[in-house]
Amino acid sequence: MLLRVRGRSIAWLPPLVLLAVIALLDWNTSGEFRIISWIVLVPGIAAAICGVWGTAAFAVLSLLTYVAVDTSWPHQYQTGLPDFILVAVGGVLAILACAVRVRGEQRMLHMRDIAETTRRTVLRPLAPGWGDLDHAAVYLAADSEARVGGDFYDIQPGPYGTRVLLGDVQGKGLAAVEAAAALLGTFREAAYHEPLLHTVADRLEVRMLRHVRYTAALGRDDGDRFATGILIGFPEGASDAPYTIEVVNFGHEPPLVVAPDGVRSLPPGDGLPLGLSELAYLPPPVLSVRLAPGETLLLVTDGVTEARDAAGAFFPLRDSLARAVAEDPRTADPHLLVRFVREGTWRHCRGQLADDTTIFAVRRR
Structure with missing residues (x-):
C-alpha cells in the first residue's frame, strides 16, 4: 500500500476525493454538459494505489454513485445505459489491473527478501x-x-x-x-x-x-x-x-x-x-x-x-x-x-x- 501517515494507509483518500468532486461538479453543471461518466477514472486511480478489495469497493461505489446522480436528472439529460456499461466495465478492468499490480509487488518483495537473505549469507553480520x-x-x-x-x-x-x-x-x-x-x-x-x-x-x-x-x-x-x-x-x-x-x-x-x-x-x-x-x-x-x-x-x-x-x-x-x-x-x-x-x-x-x-x-x- 502506498500513501501512509503515521503508519496508517490513506491510499483510499485520493479516489474518494475524486469521486466526490466528479459527483459535485456534475450536479452543478448544465444538462448539456454532463461529466458523471468521468467517474470511471475513480476505480482506475484506486487500482494504482489501493489493494484489490479497496479497488473493488471503489468500483461498486462508483457504479452506485453514477446511478444515484444520473437518475436525479430529468430523463432527457440522463446519460443512461451506455455510460452505465462504461463505468461497470471500467470497474471490472480496474480490479483486474489491481490484482496484476499487487501480484507483481508481492513477487518483487519476495525477490528482495531473497536478495537480502543472500546478502546476509555472504556478508554475515x-x-x-x-x-x-x-x-x-x-x-x-x-x-x-x-x-x-x-x-x-x-x-x-x-x-x-x-x-x-x-x-x-x-x-x-x-x-x-x-x-x-x-x-x-x-x-x-x-x-x-x-x-x-x-x-x-x-x-x-x-x-x-x-x-x-x-x-x-x-x-x-x-x-x-x-x-x-x-x-x-x-x-x-x-x-x-x-x-x-x-x-x-x-x-x-x-x-x-x-x-x-x-x-x-x-x-x-x-x-x-x-x-x-x-x-x-x-x-x-x-x-x-x-x-x-x-x-x-x-x-x-x-x-x-x-x-x-x-x-x-x-x-x-x-x-x-x-x-x-x-x-x-x-x-x-x-x-x-x-x-x-x-x-x-x-x-x-x-x-x-x-x-x-x-x-x-x-x-x-
Whole structure:
C-alpha cells in the first residue's frame, strides 16, 4: 500500500476525493454538459494505489454513485445505459489491473527478501568487538535492486589470532556472488584452523581455481574469473603497545592506516589476484607491518578508489582523509571513518556508483 501517515494507509483518500468532486461538479453543471461518466477514472486511480478489495469497493461505489446522480436528472439529460456499461466495465478492468499490480509487488518483495537473505549469507553480520577488533563496514551495491554483488569481507577469530579478509570478485551478477561465497567459506575454515597466514592464502588460491574449474565443467563462461583481496592477521595480545600484523595482498589496493596524527599507506605487496596462479605462480609475500594503538586499518574496494566526479576525476581518498583527521582526530574511529568515506564517495560521484562499493575499517580494541 502506498500513501501512509503515521503508519496508517490513506491510499483510499485520493479516489474518494475524486469521486466526490466528479459527483459535485456534475450536479452543478448544465444538462448539456454532463461529466458523471468521468467517474470511471475513480476505480482506475484506486487500482494504482489501493489493494484489490479497496479497488473493488471503489468500483461498486462508483457504479452506485453514477446511478444515484444520473437518475436525479430529468430523463432527457440522463446519460443512461451506455455510460452505465462504461463505468461497470471500467470497474471490472480496474480490479483486474489491481490484482496484476499487487501480484507483481508481492513477487518483487519476495525477490528482495531473497536478495537480502543472500546478502546476509555472504556478508554475515559481525558482532561488536568480534575477534577483539573494533570494526565497521558498509556495502553499497551498484545495482540497488540486487543489493548484493562480488565484494566480500569477514573477520574470523581463532586459536592463532584474528584474521580479516576483504576482496572483490571480477565481474558482476550472481556468478560473482557465487565466487565470493566460495572464497568466504574457505576463509572461515582455513583462518580458524591454519597456524600460518601464508597457508590460509594458499587455501584461498586453490579454492578460487577449483571454483573456476567447477563452473567451466558446468559449461559456464567463468574461465577468466579472478578476485583481488587483502588478507590480514592480527596476533593475540594486549592492544596498549605497538604490535605487528601480517598482510597478504592479492593484487588489491593497499589498505590505509588512519591515525589521529595522520594517514599512510601500507606497502602494496606483489601478490597476483586469486585465481591467476596457473599463469605465473609466485607465492604472495607475507608482509609484517607495525601498528600503534589507536591506528585503524581502512580497506576499500574499487567502488571507492574509482569513483569519478562530473569531470572524470577520481575520488582523492587519502587526501580527503588526511584533511578530515587533521580537523578532527576522532575521524580515525572505525564507525566515523566508514561514515566519512561513504558520504565522501557518494558526494564525489553524485550517487552514481559505477561498481559495488565496500568500506571496511578495523582496529585492535
